[in-house]
Amino acid sequence: MGRKSRVKTQKSGTGATAVVSPKEMMNLISDLLQKCSSAAPSPGKEWEEYIQIRGLVEKIRKKQKGISVIFEGSREEFFPELMAWAQESGASCEGVEIANFAGEGFGLRATKDIKAEELFLWIPRTMLMTVESAKNSVLGPLYSQDRILQAMGNVTLALHLLCERADPASPWLPYIKTLPGDYDTPLYYEEEEVHHLLSTQAIPDVLSQYKNTARQYAYFYKVIQTHLTTSKLPLKDAFTFDDYRWAVSSVMTRQNQIPTEDGSRVTLALIPLWDMCNHTNGLITTGYNLEDDRCECVALQDYKENEQIYIFYGTRSNAEFVIHNGFFFQENAHDRVKIKLGVSKSERLYAMKAEVLARAGIPSSSIFALHCSDPPISAQLLAFLRVFCMTEEELKDYLVGEHAINKVFTLGNTEFPVSWDNEIKLWTFLETRAALLLQTYKTSSQDDQCVLENPDLSFHSRVAIQLRLAEKQILEKVVARGKARRLHFQQQQEEGAPLPRYEESDISLLENAEADTKLPLILRKLQEEDEEGDDQAAVERVLAQVQQLGQGDAARELTSLIVNGDGGKVVVNGNGTDASPVLQVGVDASPVLEVGVDASLNQEASKKVSLTSLDAGQCASPAQEEDGMVAKFTTADAADPATTQEQEGQTENGEDKATASLSPEVDVDLSAERTGDVPNVNSV
Structure with a gap:
């Protein structure tokens, strides 16, 4: 001892x-x-x-x-x-x-x-x-x-x-x-x-x-x-x-x-x-x-x-x-940068896009992630970008088309493009947006690499510059990936390559024929109208309801309005799941007890309890937990023990509060019409 x-x-x-x-x-x-x-x-x-x-x-x-x-x-x-x-x-x-x-x-x-x-x-x-x-x-x-x-x-x-x-x-x-x-x-x-x-x-x-x-x-x-x-x-x-x-x-x-x-x-x-x-x-x-x-x-x-x-x-x-945690991890397989995207409420097709996104369980304005891994975008972001770039006819197809309810849940699947033109638009947009984010940095990647060669750099300065460089490298990778995908789909379009169809795929054979009992209300109404044979009238009525729904807040509120008797869940073929697995890529469901992280308890039937990882960004520091409690506790009297503020953590679906002047995370209205030293890695 x-x-x-x-x-x-x-x-x-x-x-x-x-x-x-x-x-x-x-x-x-x-x-x-x-x-x-x-x-x-x-x-x-x-x-x-x-x-x-x-x-x-x-x-x-x-x-x-x-x-x-x-x-x-x-x-x-x-x-x-x-x-x-x-x-x-x-x-x-x-x-x-x-x-x-x-x-x-x-x-x-x-x-x-x-x-x-x-x-x-x-x-x-x-x-x-x-x-x-x-x-x-x-x-x-x-x-x-x-x-x-x-x-x-x-x-x-x-x-x-x-x-x-x-x-x-x-x-x-x-x-x-x-x-x-x-x-x-x-x-x-x-x-x-x-x-x-x-x-x-x-x-x-x-x-x-x-x-x-x-x-x-x-x-x-x-x-x-x-x-x-x-x-x-x-x-x-x-x-x-x-x-x-x-x-x-x-x-x-x-x-x-x-x-x-x-x-x-x-x-x-x-x-x-x-x-x-x-x-x-x-x-x-x-x-x-x-x-x-x-x-x-x-x-x-x-x-x-x-x-x-x-x-x-x-x-x-x-x-x-x-x-x-106070360190930079050079080999971080989960590194990523945030990107805020949203469908402009002033856009003519906003209501239709918000509706399709809501059916897929995606808000019409959200913070997504660009990853260091390949591919750099999640299935959820791919789905958002596809809807974001849809034409009016494509939106109608995903709202009231023959296979609408099933096609919505292929939006995040790379095997089923909406159209070659849609893929070209979304990858062009992503390439351009990443390039714009790169321009917000005061230094280039080469500048940062030169500074890191300075042996007299303090540890904290080195960590800060390593982080700055890593963010740029992710964005540079997204630019390169976006360009490569854009060129690929342009070639597909020029060659007249056939577009893969969901209804012709093996996946469609797994559909549940009894799913109609839990269809979203609007889709079920459409089905009833179709049975009466008045297709055009049905389309007009459904689109009118979509437009009416779109007058309120964005997709978060739409979701609870359009789902039939299921507590706000997005129902896939009547199986009661919260969302299609294809839109859940990147979610860590492994048991976890994270260092320095508020982990959510996953209570199993057994007596041995594991803990479920929060998505990175839900921070656990006392300082970061404050920023959301302003509405609950107002600091009017310094001596009043009832005053505080809460959390400003960001998740992929969170609300961004970052400012454009300090961060490359610029909050803008987006419209589809516009085309050397090893760091100390311990936390102890």
Whole structure:
């Protein structure tokens, strides 16, 4: 066991809070809270706001210099104590040890051969720091009265971590002492390092993360100093911005969702020892065993003695890794950039396009992804682009044609083009759009590669430029792919190649003849009219209803209107599925317990529970969880514990809030009428 450390609070150094009056500090905190709680800046002013907030934070940090809870001794000295505590607590320790790996930092190393899928590590609930354990700790009285803590489990976990770090008798000290003293998340970037991210798609989330963290800190500083329930909190005499930044980074690089003891819901947790594992490509191999009440991890692959043991953190993009984990993963098989597309409501064919998209389960305006893999677009994006580029006659065919209900669900299938002309249009559009996004960057790929050759580049600057370069390379690949596909379909058209027909394919033989009982209402009405023999009248009536539906909001609302008695689901041939599998490509349904990710619990009939990956972009940081709660809690009174804001995470179907001035994700009205160093990859 490593030598015991003493927890100590520094109170020395120039400008320490000890010589700053409480009133002076509270005034600075109030200024920070007011600035962070003001209305969102106008487009193009986000960077200016960031600089102003950062200036206030730096003033506070300067006056708090020398006030902090630290541990005597290096992090590495406490690893034996962690291993001993784990063994005493019932965790598995045989076969693994903590080691330092060049270029990757600390991780787990095999001390014996381990076979793929072999259970090699388990951590009992008693070792975990959870929202539930926070409720039963010294933080409990404040939690019971503070709506922010009740609404934001990750913030609760961050404060729980700080309280336990300041308590010499905390049962979690063997774990807390092995956490890094600082992190590589953007919260730790210098201003010039953040500047490298200005033209990337990550910048809106980076600036939002900093603003939200500063707002949370200012809010809880005032609460801790004024609220009656905080009198016994160990943070009352030492709660610095650096402390909160550390806690937030610790949580967002490590937090996971696990089931509560009764399995009825999920709670956030920090998982000691297991979170020492570094990331690689693969599959999720960790789950929670409710019967034995422990987190379990099986080997991702065969490991020989002395090899590093990796786990898969989930399908995160490099932007998400940089923001939430603090590293850039060069071999990321799931890297992608966002692209916002939408059918203009002013377009003449909007209602028809929105209807076809709704039947396919796709909104008429959405954020999609362009992937580093081949093909670079998902089936869902392909389906959207096909509808986006349809002519009026093609739309009628997919709305009221003979095989309309089945053809809708081939929209994402590359084997069944709408027409050669449609394919040419969509690939031309995608090629052009990707090229336009490339033009929003201030530097070229060649410029970035030259800068990365500089050996004096800081680690944070290197990561930022690597991310910037990776985004461009994905867009360049999309441009090249779009051009190649466009030329291919032009050749098909020129040669008069026959168009593959769904109704003539083997797939059509699998249709369910009884499907009509759950057809969308409009399609069923059309079928009834067809039986009466008045085809033209039926078409006109259906299109009129489509037009009427299109007068409201976009496809999200249309979906619930056009589906018959099925709770808003898109029904495929009456089988009750939510959407056609062909439109679900890219969805990760593998069991998961992601590092630094809010994972959704997938409750099985068995007692062993696995966790289901959230699509990358649904972030787990306390700062990022804030941005959606403005409507619920208004920060009118800084001392009111009921004030907060929530999440601004983006998913492929989410709503984009990025600004055109900071990111290549430009929000525009679109119309179909217009044609060297290895980074540190550990999260510990």
